Structure formats: structure tokens, C-alpha cells
Amino acid sequence: DAGITQSPRHKVTETGTPVTLRCHQTENHRYMYWYRQDPGHGLRLIHYSYGVKDTDKGEVSDGYSVSRSKTEDFLLTLESATSSQTSVYFCAISEAGWEAFFGQGTRLTVV
């Protein structure tokens, strides 16, 4: 299995609070992605990175920001969490942008 770890695995937070999810890889892969999975919507891309300090927006980026200061870490921040951001978040990594390896997911509940 690819070395990819998400933390935390579960989190409950209150509306309006900031939240940061972490994705850590040990594979030295160039590409890292954040997706969210919601019933009826499949996997939707939030942000992605193609190198250190190189990031770009995905399909559902509003309300999210990311940072990648090291190859191995990709952080997803919800600046002010809303109930619509309750979801399961998956980080994925890819070397050449082809097959991606996914983490176990983070279940975030905003109350």
C-alpha cells in the first residue's frame, strides 16, 4: 500500500471554527489531491498540488484553502466551517498524474 496518512480520521467541529486536515505521504509523489465524497455526488476535487508551493483550485474550492510547504505534506483548511462542509474528505497522491492512491479518509461533521 502507498504510504499515505490522513489526520485526523474523525472530527466534529462547530460552525464558524477553522479546521485543518492533514495529508502526509512517504512516497515522494509529485501530485497531491483533496477530494470530498458526498452521497449522490461521488468524488469531487477541492484543490490539488503539482509540487511544493504549486497548488490550484478544483471543482468545489469555495470555502477551502490549501498549502504545501513540503513534498510530503498537503494541508486542507476550512477557514470558517459550515454545515455544508460536513463530508468525508480523501487525500490522494500520484507520481506522474496517472493512477492515484487514496488515504483512508477523514469524516468531518460540522454542527
Added chain:
Amino acid sequence: DQQVKQNSPSLSVQEGRISILNCDYTNSMFDYFLWYKKYPAEGPTFLISISSIKDKNEDGRFTVFLNKSAKHLSLHIVPSQPGDSAVYFCAASAASGGSYIPTFGRGTSLIVHP
């Protein structure tokens, strides 16, 4: 608007029979297609892929067919096993500034009955 569509939310198949999962896409720039399998409470795992220069790719019990003119691909599982019960995601990607960003369908839940 959805660029990758999996129009069947669920599929039920008897063990030993063939499972056929379908996927349609609208973006003619897509040139690489992938299938992922996802069990509950786990992340998706890569299953099989196909490049647009091919029309078929086989890996054991799994075969993916690509019909570029119809913008359609399908995943065949033969024979189906109860352990294949999972959600299957179709994904497609196209070169964008040199990087490939997979776009996913909404998934098809496959149930294989013993």
C-alpha cells in the same frame, strides 16, 4: 455539468455471472480512463485503466472497454464474486498544463449475491 456520468447508481448480480458497469463522458479531451473500487470506510483503490489509444485492457477477471466515438467505457467483471461487492468509480483525465487531474463519476454500487 457532469463530465463523467455513471447512470446506474446500483447493480445486482449473481455470483459467477458477469458484471457490467458503464460510464459515459462528455469531454473529448479526456485521454486516460480509470476505474476505482471502494469499500465502506476505506479510501478508493485503483483497479484498472485504459489509454485512449487502446480500446480494451484486461487484468485477470477485470476488462475495461473504451468506445471513443460513443464516449463510453465499460468495466466487465467475469466471473463476479461476493468480494467484488463495492462502489465502483469511473474516472477520466486530460492533460492540463502538464498534469492529469482525474474527474470522477458518482459511482455504481455493485452487489454480488452468493
